[in-house]
Amino acid sequence: MIRILLPFLSLILSFHSVLAQEDLLSLIDEEETTELVTASFKTNRIINLASLENTAKGVMDFKINHRFGFLNSGPGQAFGLDNATIRLGLDYGLSDRLMIGIGRSSFEKTIDGYAKLKLLRQSTGKRTMPFSVLLHASTAIRTIPFQNPDRENFFSSRLFHTGQIIIGRKFSEGLTLQIAPTLVHFNLVPTAEDKHDIYSVAGGGRVKLTKRLALNAEYIYVFPDQLAPGYRNSVAIGFDIETGGHVFQLHFTNSTSMIEKGFIAETTGDFFAGDIHFGFNVSRVFTIKSYNKKAK
Numbered sequence: 001m002i003r004i005l006l007p008f009l010s011l012i013l014s015f016h017s018v019l020a021q022e023d024l025l026s027l028i029d030e031e032e033t034t035e036l037v038t039a040s041f042k043t044n045r046i047i048n049l050a051s052l053e054n055t056a057k058g059v060m061d062f063k064i065n066h067r068f069g070f071l072n073s074g075p076g077q078a079f080g081l082d083n084a085t086i087r088l089g090l091d092y093g094l095s096d097r098l099m100i101g102i103g104r105s106s107f108e109k110t111i112d113g114y115a116k117l118k119l120l121r122q123s124t125g126k127r128t129m130p131f132s133v134l135l136h137a138s139t140a141i142r143t144i145p146f147q148n149p150d151r152e153n154f155f156s157s158r159l160f161h162t163g164q165i166i167i168g169r170k171f172s173e174g175l176t177l178q179i180a181p182t183l184v185h186f187n188l189v190p191t192a193e194d195k196h197d198i199y200s201v202a203g204g205g206r207v208k209l210t211k212r213l214a215l216n217a218e219y220i221y222v223f224p225d226q227l228a229p230g231y232r233n234s235v236a237i238g239f240d241i242e243t244g245g246h247v248f249q250l251h252f253t254n255s256t257s258m259i260e261k262g263f264i265a266e267t268t269g270d271f272f273a274g275d276i277h278f279g280f281n282v283s284r285v286f287t288i289k290s291y292n293k294k295a296k
Contacts, residue, residue, distance in 0.1 A: 033126035040122075040132070040170040040178075042214060043283045044091060044099065046204040047236040047251045048263045049218050050116060050136045052168045052178055055093040055101075058289035063089040063103070065258045067279035070269060080278065087258040092288070097121075105258055112259045114138030114162075122169060136164040136180075140259050157188035162260035164202070174208040182220075184265045195226050198265045206240075214240040216249070220264055227265065234263045235271040249281035 041051040044061065055061045069083030077083060089103030097118040104111050120133040140160045146153045161184070168178025184198040204218035220234040238251025254269030254276055255262065269275030 034123050035125045037122040037124065037132075037170050040168065040176045041206050041216075042240045042242055042247050043249070043281075044101075044116070045249075045281065045283075046178075046206065046216050046218050047238050047249060047253065047281070048234065048255060048258060049180065049202050049204050049220075050114075050134075050164065050166060051204070052132050052134065052166060052170075052176065054097070054099040054116060054118060054134075055091045055285070057093045057096050058287060058291055059093050060286045060288050061091040061101075062284045062286070063087070063091065064282040065089070065103075065279070066281075067253075067256065067258065067277045069277065070274070071276045071278060072274035085256060085258070103259070105262075107257050107262065109143040110140050110257075110259060110262075111143060112138055112140040131167060131169040134166040136162075136166055138162045138260055140261050159187045160261035161185045161187075162264070164260075175205070177203075177205040179203050182260070182264060184261050186261070186265075190228075194228055198226050199223050200264055202264070212242040216240055216251070222264065230268055231265065232267050232270055234267045245285055247281075247283040249283070251279055251281070252276050253279065 039053075041053045044051055044053050044055055065087040067085050069077055069080035071080050073080050073083070085105065085107040087103050087105040089101055091099060091101035093099045098115065100113070100115045102111070102113045114137060116134055116136045118132065118134050120129055120131070122132045123129045138161070142158045142160070146157075162182065164180045164182045166178055166180045168176065170176045180202040182200045182202055184200070186194075186196050186198075189196055200220055200222040202218065202220040204216070207215045209215055215237075216239070217237045218234075222233055232254065234253065234255045236251055236253035236255065238249055241248040241250070253263075254271035255267040256269070256277065257263050257266060269277070
């Protein structure tokens with residue numbers, strides 16, 4: 001846990017301190033002439049993947065992620081409606097660049113926490129930046145009982161860690177694309193042949209259809225010879241519907257889990273063979289602390 005997670009978190013906090021100082025200096029002569037690009041996505045998640053957007057400073061985002069069983073399970077299972085997994089989460093914006101989050105999933109009784117920091121922000125004007133770059137680090141703890149309680153088991157065996165670099169650009173009001181090289185680390189793996197480190201590249205995008213409706217899609221490519229037989233790459237497609245303080249995400253995906261270690265490295269469904277979950281994410285934001293500032 002210390003070897004994997006702390007370097008990511010230390011890097012995030014160090015960058016945040018430096019970038020906050022740069023923001024204060026830039027206010028002197030660039031506040032009126034540098035314009036940050038905003039609303040790349042409607043929430044801080046595309047569907048499964050972390051997006052280019054952060055929860056705003058002083059704002060709490062309560063998330064309900066719900067996913068039914070496979071559609072091809074047939075009428076006996078009401079085409080998946082008889083089975084469901086859920087994740088409840090809270091995200092909070094600590095600053096304009098840094099946010100944190102925590103959640104609990106019914107799948108494998110997992111608790112996860114993460115931090116996301118904007119290193120570079122797409123902007124126009126006096127200070128021009130053609131794209132945004134973010135660091136994203138998360139840790140998950142599986143709380144279900146050990147399969148073999150009679151042997152010596154360690155708390156560290158329950159832990160999983162993920163590190164991502166998210167790079168993306170809002171090309172126009174109607175199109176945003178991003179890519180994210182990703183590492184998932186398992187402290188404990190089932191067999192000696194399984195990999196502790198899983199490397200992948202995740203891609204995602206958004207097409208704005210109307211003022212309140214957008215089409216989202218994402219795909220995660222795991223590099224060859226890393227996953228055990230039966231695991232597949234994650235695919236997801238869906239719609240964002242904005243209704244004031246709520247954002248509803250309706251989606252279809254072959255991934256059961258809603259945290260990084262699960263949907264990146266443990267997806268079992270074959271999307272193109274009908275192993276598709278219908279699900280939804282609900283995002284509701286609350287302003288915890290207000291900040292008065294000029295619009296850039």
